[in-house]
Amino acid sequence: MKGALEIVRKELLELRRSPLLLASMLSLPATVVAVPVALLAWLAHAAPPQALEFVQELYRVPAQGGPFAALVAALARNWLPMFLVLPVFLPILIAAQSIGGERERRTLEPLLATPVSTLEIILGKSVAALVPAILITWIAAALFCLGVDLVARPRLGSAPLPDADWLFATFVLSPLLALFGNALAVVVSARVVDPRAAQNLAATTVVPLLGLLVVQLAGRISLGLRFYLGLAAGAAAADVLLVALAVRLFDRERLLTKWR
């Protein structure tokens, strides 16, 4: 597995020297954290009681703790899917470029001419995409929880986040979804010649999660721990299938000969 480790080392070094790619990876998490926390802070100070009661009613949050507590609970619950989009989306930014990018830069042939195995190449590329994605997701989740707590604690007397849903989603579900997004991106990247097309195709995987977010924000559904447990089981099964598929589809000769 020395080859895989060397590929991870090189990929991370390249990432560190790509300020634009880093900026594109950080911009979405920054927005996902800053916007709702700022909105909560504004509502905490300026929103009329009727607005808070409307939120409580729309999302059918239990009455104990008052309208502001209901607002915090609704935000914590409804915004959680956004933190599930991050670990799927972020590795795609790197992984979709992994094989297609090597081909475009003409580095694929020298790479394939080394004794490194197919599994080592896939593993190295995957870990290099997963590690930054998961770290960024965890840091973003921690900053979001901290921001919500800073705003809410003075009025509620305690810190509402992280709760069980958030802990499970962050530490169990996020890595599983990140692996899913990455494996899918590697599969697509190994079969689609144009890295931009590969990126766009792989990025469509976030659409169902965004759909869940929108439907939940509209107050039509309320996702809880049971749903996230089911999602984790599904993601784990999909991960196993996709990684096996990625290794099977990674045809060294085809990668060098297919240009359309």
Next chain:
Amino acid sequence: MIEARGLSKSFNGRRACWDLSFEVGKGEVFGLLGPNGAGKTTTLRMLAGLYAPDAGEAQVAGCAIAAGAPGGAELRRRVGLLTESPGFYDRLTALENLLHFARLYGLPRADAEARARRLLDRFQLHAQGDRLFAELSRGMKQKLAIARALLHGPQVVLLDEPTVGLDPEATREVRATIAELAADRTTLVLCTHDLDEVERLCSRAAFIAGQLLAVHAVGRHGPAALRVRVSLTAPHAAAVSRVAALPQVAEVRAEGTELHVNLRAADAVPEVVAALCAAGARVEAVHPHRDALEESYLSLLAQARERGLL
């Protein structure tokens, strides 16, 4: 060191090359000559373990290649490949790029660094070691790619179009590098359509147009070495007769002050010059005959076209 028997390869039903058989001895510099699309790169990639042949088999540095089986990691470890374009990472320095590939070839860290620095020195790139690859000139990039092909001490080095697209200065540098390798008795396969390059660097060359047309000795080993053109300061009939009488000379033809001499042995040039001087002629210059390879190449290509191979 290389033994290919009936190698064939097709892509989407189109034959790239077929029934290629040739041998390359240890320490030999072997040329693969042919026009664009003749199957040279495909052949090289089969020998490098990147493509599996559809039919035929080969032994490269002791590793087997068979139909459907491209040869494994051990083959790739024993072969160094110079790809058509250098293929390095722009955001890594020259040294970082070499170290990356050295580790992929399984070299221990300290050994990798020592070898990479030694090769940078050897190719006069030591001052460029800390520069990003993107900042290097074409010639430097190509020399770095040759350095990568040698990093792991391969038994066979395969060079795909090493001077294509380079300016004359860079071409000269790269050719000098290849000549150095040849002098070190490295087994080299040089894939090119540059006849001059083959003439200068190779001992034998295979002419390919999908299939193997011929294998010829070239350079100082080939027929060109047996033909010289001698320039005299003035026509001299007696000197021509004297040279024609030499046992090492097969034929002499005079055209004004120029003598076209066909030798029986490549090392007979001093005897020819001595005979001319003894007859009173003044020798201005002796030129090797450079057109023999080109004549063979063009004639083989014409035959290939007649047979519908091109």
